[in-house]
Amino acid sequence: MASDDEAAGHPALTRRAFCQAVGVSACAVASIGAAAVTVEFLRPRALFEPATTFTVGPPDSIEIGAVLDFTEHRAFVMRLADGFRALSSVCTHLGCITRYQPDQHRIACPCHGSRFSLEGEVLAGPAPRPLRWLEMFLSDKGLVMVDTAVEVPLGTVFRL
Amino acid sequence: MDPVKTLTDNRVWRSIVRHGIRGTNRNRVMLVMENLFLHLHPAKVRRRNLEVSSTYYLGAVGVTLFVVLTVTGVLLMLYYHPSVPQAYDDMKELQFVVGNGVFLRNMHRWGAHAMVLVVFLHMLRVFYHKAYRPPREFNWVVGVVLLLVTLLLSYTGYLLPWDQLAFWGVSVGTNMVKAMPGLGPTLRFYLLGGHIVGENALLRFYVLHCVVLPGALLLGVAVHLWRVRKDGGVAGSSGLRRTSRRTKP
Numbered sequence: 001m002a003s004d005d006e007a008a009g010h011p012a013l014t015r016r017a018f019c020q021a022v023g024v025s026a027c028a029v030a031s032i033g034a035a036a037v038t039v040e041f042l043r044p045r046a047l048f049e050p051a052t053t054f055t056v057g058p059p060d061s062i063e064i065g066a067v068l069d070f071t072e073h074r075a076f077v078m079r080l081a082d083g084f085r086a087l088s089s090v091c092t093h094l095g096c097i098t099r100y101q102p103d104q105h106r107i108a109c110p111c112h113g114s115r116f117s118l119e120g121e122v123l124a125g126p127a128p129r130p131l132r133w134l135e136m137f138l139s140d141k142g143l144v145m146v147d148t149a150v151e152v153p154l155g156t157v158f159r160l
Numbered sequence: 161m162d163p164v165k166t167l168t169d170n171r172v173w174r175s176i177v178r179h180g181i182r183g184t185n186r187n188r189v190m191l192v193m194e195n196l197f198l199h200l201h202p203a204k205v206r207r208r209n210l211e212v213s214s215t216y217y218l219g220a221v222g223v224t225l226f227v228v229l230t231v232t233g234v235l236l237m238l239y240y241h242p243s244v245p246q247a248y249d250d251m252k253e254l255q256f257v258v259g260n261g262v263f264l265r266n267m268h269r270w271g272a273h274a275m276v277l278v279v280f281l282h283m284l285r286v287f288y289h290k291a292y293r294p295p296r297e298f299n300w301v302v303g304v305v306l307l308l309v310t311l312l313l314s315y316t317g318y319l320l321p322w323d324q325l326a327f328w329g330v331s332v333g334t335n336m337v338k339a340m341p342g343l344g345p346t347l348r349f350y351l352l353g354g355h356i357v358g359e360n361a362l363l364r365f366y367v368l369h370c371v372v373l374p375g376a377l378l379l380g381v382a383v384h385l386w387r388v389r390k391d392g393g394v395a396g397s398s399g400l401r402r403t404s405r406r407t408k409p
Contacts, residue, residue: 047354095335096328111328 052149059084059144059160067118069100075134075148076100076107078118083159086146087120088132098131107131120154130154200385202393209394218282223381225275230374232268240320242366244359247322272314279310291395299387306380309373316369319362330357330365 054073056062062084068077069089074097076087089098089107096111106123107116114125121130135150136158144158167173168180179190192203208214239258240250254261283303286292292300319330334357338348353360388394 042350042353044353044360047360049354049356049358094332096331111332 053145053147055139056084056144056146058142059138062144067100067102070146071097071099073146073148075146077136077144077146080157083157084136084144085119085157086134086136088134088148088151090132091127092122092129092131093125093127200382200389202389205393215394216281216285218278218285219384222275222278222282225271225278226377226381229268229271229275232264232271233370233374235264236268237370242320242363244322244362247320247362251321251323272317276310276314279307283307289395293395296387296391296395299384299391302380302384302387306377306384309377309380313369313373313377316365316373319357319365320369322362327357330361334361 050073054070054075056068056070056077062068062077062079064079064081066079070077071089074089076089078085078087087107090096091098091109091111091114093109093112093114096109098107098109098114098116100106101108105118107118107120108114109116109125109127112126114127115123116127116131117123119130120133122128132151133154133156135147135152137145137147138160139145168177178194179187189203192198192201236254239254239261241247251265254265256262286300286303315329315333319326334348334352337351338344340347349355351361351364352358353364
């Protein structure tokens with residue numbers, strides 16, 4: 001018994017083939033859905049990580065030429081003659097925390113020996129880029145604040 | 161009364177071991193074929209392939225180390241909590257308080273180092289004996305995957321003591337992941353379960369180390385051994401015959 005499809009030159013779609021196609025398609029859709037749900041599950045929605053902003057203090061409390069090392073916030077804050085700068089202390093090589101070496105007036109990474117100037121420029125070692133400069137702002141109470149999540153262009157001095 | 165006969169001449173024994181225990185050729189083959197674990201191996205092996213210089217038993221040593229690591233690892237899990245800062249305290253407790261804890265921990269640690277070394281040596285052995293050539297190309301690829309899984313197991317275990325070495329090792333490693341073009345930062349975020357090496361990262365590495373990767377390794381080893389049999393046994397080189405053996409076609 002020829003169907004309309006066969007009359008039009010198409011091979012007949014049997015009931016069995018149709019059911020198989022529906023079954024396989026349903027399994028494929030369910031698998032893709034399951035994969036998507038799993039990926040979504042693996043991405044945490046709420047992170048209980050430390051805040052990225054921290055308080056340095058009142059502007060007058062920081063002397064000109066001072067280099068403050070906020071290891072727990074992974075940032076250096078320096079006061080210059082004309083303002084402030086905040087550098088990320090995360091090494092641009094592989095993410096170790098660099099330290100300020102006061103006797104040599106430079107910043108050094110303990111992991112692979114990268115050295116940086118107080119402007120964050122690479123002096124030696126494998127670091128591919130200068131240290132990141134970070135956003136600074138004044139709080140409502142007039143305190144100097146740093147946001148380690150926001151990067152500013154190199155050389156952006158924060159002036160009061 | 162013959163104790164062997166008492167043990168074997170009953171219905172229970174015959175339901176487990178269908179064939180007899182006589183040392184005939186047929187029974188030996190049956191013993192291998194009818195055992196889930198042994199049947200991954202060939203039923204018959206050339207005598208020269210059993211010589212030390214043929215394989216140096218590196219694959220077998222690797223599997224043995226994996227068994228040692230599984231047993232000691234499961235025991236260590238009984239005292240270890242993957243949380244901050246409890247993980248470090250538990251590691252210290254295992255070293256100084258738990259009975260034989262330091263022995264088991266060191267066994268796990270040195271066994272892990274040894275396994276990486278042995279798997280590398282196994283690969284070198286296969287390479288220098290030309291045992292990667294047809295028909296064994298696919299098994300070489302399976303072996304490379306197994307080497308990778310071994311390295312990942314070693315690396316995920318590295319974070320678990322939660323000491324300075326672990327923390328910075330994983331900071332550096334996950335920043336290497338971040339350097340991957342395009343997908344890097346996302347992959348690092350998923351791997352750490354956040355932006356920093358913290359509680360989520362420890363838990364994720366723990367699950368990878370204790371469940372996901374050992375499971376993958378077990379599956380891979382099963383395929384690897386099965387393929388050794390299907391590809392005609394190991395292709396070793398016997399030093400005893402002073403002949404440069406050609407690999408099998």
